[in-house]
Amino acid sequence: MLPPASARSSRMEIRTVGVVGLGNMGLGMAATLARKGFTVLGTDLSAARRAPAEAAGVHFHAELAPVLNGADALVFSLPYARDVEAVVTAPGGLLERRDRKLVVIDTSTSDPVTSRRLAERLAKAGHGLLDAPVSGGPAGAAAGTMTMMIGGAEEDLALAQPVISAMSGTAVHVGPSGAGNIAKLVNNMLVAAHLITTGEAMRLSEAAGLPAEAALKVVNAATGRSAVSELMVPRWVLTESFDSGFSAGLMRKDVGLAAALAEATGTRLPLSEAVARIWAETRERIADADDFTRMADHRMEREY
Secondary structure (H helix, E strand, C coil): CCCCHHHHHHHCCCCEEEEECCCHHHHHHHHHHHHCCCEEEEECCCHHHHHHHHHCCCEEECCCHHHHHHCCEEEECCCCHHHHHHHHCCCCCHHHCCCCCCEEEECCCCCHHHHHHHHHHHHHCCCEEEECCEECHHHHHHHCCEEEEEECCHHHHHHHHHHHHHHEEEEEEEECCCHHHHHHHHHHHHHHHHHHHHHHHHHHHHHCCCCHHHHHHHHCCCCCCCHHHHHHHHHHHCCCCCCCCCEHHHHHHHHHHHHHHHHHHCCCCHHHHHHHHHHHHCCCCCCCCCEHHHHHCCCCCCCC
C-alpha cells in the first residue's frame, strides 16, 4: 500500500519525468519536457538514441529500471500494445513501486481493451494510467504543440496536467480509460481513407488535364478539404520528400486496430473495410518502412 495521503502530499509535485521510447515522437516529447524545465530520464532499446537524447538534455539510461523507479511521472511512446504491457508489468518496476503515486501518460496508439486492463492493474498498485495518443507528428512533439486525446480518471489527469500542458497545444479529455485510444483509432481510420481518396482525386485531375497543384487550390478552399489535402499532400507528396516521420507500417497497424475494434463491437463498415484491404494489399509497393504519405501519391500506379 502507498503511504497515507498526508505523508505523500509533499511528494506529488512532478519534477522528473521518465520517457520510455525515444523514437521520432518520444525524443521530441522528451526534448520538449527538458526544454520546459523538467528533469527528463529517457530509455530506448536502441543505443543509437543516446547521443540525440543527451544532446536534447535527456538523461539516457540503457536499462528500463532507473527510469521506472526514478521518475515522478512517466510518458510512453511505444509501437505496440504488447510493448506497453511489457513495460507496465516489468519485474521490479511500476507494479512494485510504493513511494508515491505515478501517472503513466501512454501516448502510444494502443487498443482500448489493453489500456483498460493495464489501468486496472496500475490502480491496484496505487498508480494511474492515461491512454493519451497524440496527433501532430514529430514536429508537433518537438514544438510541444501536439493534440492529445485522453482517456482515464479525472484525478489522474489533474495530477499529470503539468506534463500534458508542456507537451501539447490541445488536450481533450474524451472519457474514461480506453476512450483516448478509441478516439485515435477513429481519427486514423479517417486519415487512412483520406490518403487514398485524395491521391485518387489528384490522379483523376491530372488524367483529365488539370495539374494536382491547381486542383488542390480548389479542394482546399471548398468542402473536399482535409488535413491530407491541406498539409500532407503539399508538404510531403508534391515535393516528393515523403518524410513526415510516420511510417506506412504504423498506419497499417492503426488501421488493423480500428478493424479489430469494428469486429469486436459488431459494427459493419464497408468503406473502411475496403480501406483496410487497400493498405494491406499495397505492402509490396509501399513498404512498412516507407513514409505513410506515399499512399496519397497520385503518380503511383494503382493496382488495387
